[in-house]
Amino acid sequence: MDDKLLELITASYGAKAARAAAEFRPGELEINDLASSGRYVLQTFPPQPGSCAIMSAMWTAALRDTKKYPVHAVAGILSIDGMPIFGQDTLGRDFSNEFSGGHLDWDGHVWIQFGEYIGDVSVFRTAYADKAPKRLRAKIVNTFGEGRGLFAMPEPDASKYGLQYDPQYVLTDEQISGLMRGAAQIIQQATGKKWPPD
Template sequence: MTASLALTRLSRLIAASHSWETARAFKAYVPGEDDMAVMASRAQDVLKVMAGKDVTAPMLNAAYAVHLGRALTAPIIVVEGTLSVAGEAMAQDHGWVMIGPWVADMALFSRAYAPDAPPRLATHVLRAFGPGKGLFCEAWRRTARLGLGYEPRRVLAEAEVTALVGEATAAIRSVA
């Protein structure tokens, strides 16, 4: 599937769970340098609280989306689907954030660095990006060139994102 077809398909999923207005804003958004700095800063804030905690990829990225939504006026969407490396599925239950047509994935590196990570994912991420990373952020159309695939299955509604953040908060509090 070409990047433009994938983007059109994702826009339809966004329209179904949010609105056509949100889908149009999503497709039109282009982050500036200030937006990218905010994305990185907000990722660091989330990692300070959630790194090493027992949270799922969708929970981690939902928390990031909510925190990011307080700082940006960009269309921020939480997506669930399949993460793949070189066309091979690594995680069917992966979650990530779309900031317009940009993938922001706070769970990629924690999933790849985990002791039980699929070997192909761990090897690919270490070779491509190195150790100690926290946020993957790239234009969706360029992710395939990096050997990564993000195949959306569904776009989460606001109530689902809120529920995931609540689950993440409960998981963090149970450890503290």
């Protein structure tokens, strides 16, 4: 985990949380938990454009609430082969008022950091959508194929595929809670059922 990300975790959660994130080394059990909770997000949250913040907040909350893992939702820039696709205008932004409950039109990207692993639960949905940026769709389809749901891989491996994740901010607990409230409203509207169930 690079120094910039550790500084961002420190800014949002303090030095103790940054140390825990830096020392976290996921093994097979943890990666299985990561995958199963990511699949839960995909099965639960309806397809909608611009949902990276809400879906990443759901994934983070699922891993924190059930397993207490030192996982973080990270906002920043997603580039394809060195060209920014999402978030090119996020440099130097004040993120303290971003990510309100149902805010889906944010122009950057949000993913999770799980030890050395980057987890992205929304990029495939975005790439397969009708209005996807052409460069993103071409990269995803040519690299991973159709019908994929999520990925989790160490940052150097993502870079080898041409996916560069440049962190600018780590979402706070308050922001994640706000996004979870937004998720609950969207899920209830889509399904007619209360979420999360009692």
